[in-house]
Amino acid sequence: MGRAPCCDRSGLKRGPWTPEEDQKLVDYIHKHGSGNWRTIPKNAGLQRCGKSCRLRWTNYLRPDIKRGRFSFEEEETIIQLHSILGNKWSAIAARLPGRTDNEIKNYWNTHIRKRLLRMGIDPVTHAPRLDLLDFSSLMSPGLFHHGSSARADFSRLLGIDPPINPELLRLASSLLSSQRHNLNPAPQSFQESQLINQEIQEIPGFTTMASPFVPFPNEAQVPQPKLEDEFPSNLADFSSSSNSQMSDLASNLTQDYAPFPSYEYDYHGSDQSLIDHASTNSAFNSLDGHQSLGSSSPTPINSNSTYIAGSSTEDEREISYCSNVLTFELPDLLDVNDFM
DNA sequence: AACGAACCCAACCGCCCAACG
DNA sequence: TCGTTGGGCGGTTGGGTTCGT
Numbered sequence: 001m002g003r004a005p006c007c008d009r010s011g012l013k014r015g016p017w018t019p020e021e022d023q024k025l026v027d028y029i030h031k032h033g034s035g036n037w038r039t040i041p042k043n044a045g046l047q048r049c050g051k052s053c054r055l056r057w058t059n060y061l062r063p064d065i066k067r068g069r070f071s072f073e074e075e076e077t078i079i080q081l082h083s084i085l086g087n088k089w090s091a092i093a094a095r096l097p098g099r100t101d102n103e104i105k106n107y108w109n110t111h112i113r114k115r116l117l118r119m120g121i122d123p124v125t126h127a128p129r130l131d132l133l134d135f136s137s138l139m140s141p142g143l144f145h146h147g148s149s150a151r152a153d154f155s156r157l158l159g160i161d162p163p164i165n166p167e168l169l170r171l172a173s174s175l176l177s178s179q180r181h182n183l184n185p186a187p188q189s190f191q192e193s194q195l196i197n198q199e200i201q202e203i204p205g206f207t208t209m210a211s212p213f214v215p216f217p218n219e220a221q222v223p224q225p226k227l228e229d230e231f232p233s234n235l236a237d238f239s240s241s242s243n244s245q246m247s248d249l250a251s252n253l254t255q256d257y258a259p260f261p262s263y264e265y266d267y268h269g270s271d272q273s274l275i276d277h278a279s280t281n282s283a284f285n286s287l288d289g290h291q292s293l294g295s296s297s298p299t300p301i302n303s304n305s306t307y308i309a310g311s312s313t314e315d316e317r318e319i320s321y322c323s324n325v326l327t328f329e330l331p332d333l334l335d336v337n338d339f340m
Numbered sequence: 341a342a343c344g345a346a347c348c349c350a351a352c353c354g355c356c357c358a359a360c361g
Numbered sequence: 362t363c364g365t366t367g368g369g370c371g372g373t374t375g376g377g378t379t380c381g382t
Contacts, residue, residue: 111348
């Protein structure tokens with residue numbers, strides 16, 4: 001059943017707000033508070049729909065709104081929360097004091113989303129975009145460094161040489177399946193979002209901008225799955241939509257796996273940083289396919305804090321993301337920019 | 341300098357859901 | 362139980378600005 005317009009549109013002004021209108025609305029709300037939005041425009045002497053007033057207030061006029069560029073930490077928080085909550089902008093905004101859902105949504109769509117795409121990360125699933133890969137590239141013998149008799153048997157069985165790594169195939173299959181079936185990973189209702197918020201809040205070490213951002217206080221808490229025996233068999237679970245599954249997911253984030261085994265956001269609220277789980281297994285090739293930005297050593301990849309305080313250019317942020325985040329090997333010949 | 345393309349973001353649209361009578 | 366309403370949400374639009382040629 002369609003919903004009737006929130007108000008009679010005839011005679012009501014639309015479009016950009018004038019300073020005079022802003023002042024009227026601010027004055028009224030300062031005096032009377034923001035109660036019944038339908039009656040506010042009438043009482044405040046505005047030829048506006050109540051909905052328009054509410055939007056103007058919540059997205060622009062509210063005194064606690066923080067204006068200006070998003071900090072790197074805010075960006076990271078957005079990305080992390082988005083990986084869990086999906087496009088629940090209000091839920092994400094609730095964790096970023098002073099930022100509105102609309103502002104975050106716009107920032108995501110205009111900045112973060114594009115950056116992730118440039119990095120070869122699917123902004124919906126937060127997984128590397130394997131759909132862009134030529135699977136023949138996965139047959140590179142140098143891709144994996146694990147000795148595996150099972151793999152040898154498997155490849156012998158398939159008669160393939162050089163062998164396709166079965167784990168990689170399984171991963172690719174799971175990811176593709178996940179991307180096909182779980183494009184809407186977020187819960188459906190605001191209540192669910194709130195529940196999830198609570199659950200996330202209860203995750204040990206998961207904090208938001210309101211408090212020091214140190215999800216993993218010490219290295220010992222960081223899970224370090226081995227590629228061959230600890231890959232989630234069904235990564236689609238990551239994107240499940242039910243509340244309980246989201247809860248499980250949240251738990252998994254700290255207890256078992258990162259959303260993607262070799263794809264991990266770096267947490268660096270303090271000088272503690274997340275170990276690069278997969279750095280011993282793969283190296284990240286930059287998007288032009290020539291330069292490896294990822295660390296190949298098992299030491300924390302940003303023990304000196306990869307993020308340079310005060311760095312603010314898009315490139316610097318992207319490089320920081322790349323060096324911290326993506327340790328997934330892209331084929332040398334793949335230029336993600338070709339797909340942009 | 342002029343023009344078109346690309347980008348940015350405030351504002352709007354339409355749907356959903358809980359509350360209420 | 363059902364219909365209506367208000368508030369809230371995510372998605373989309375369009376006008377202004379910036380960038381590139």
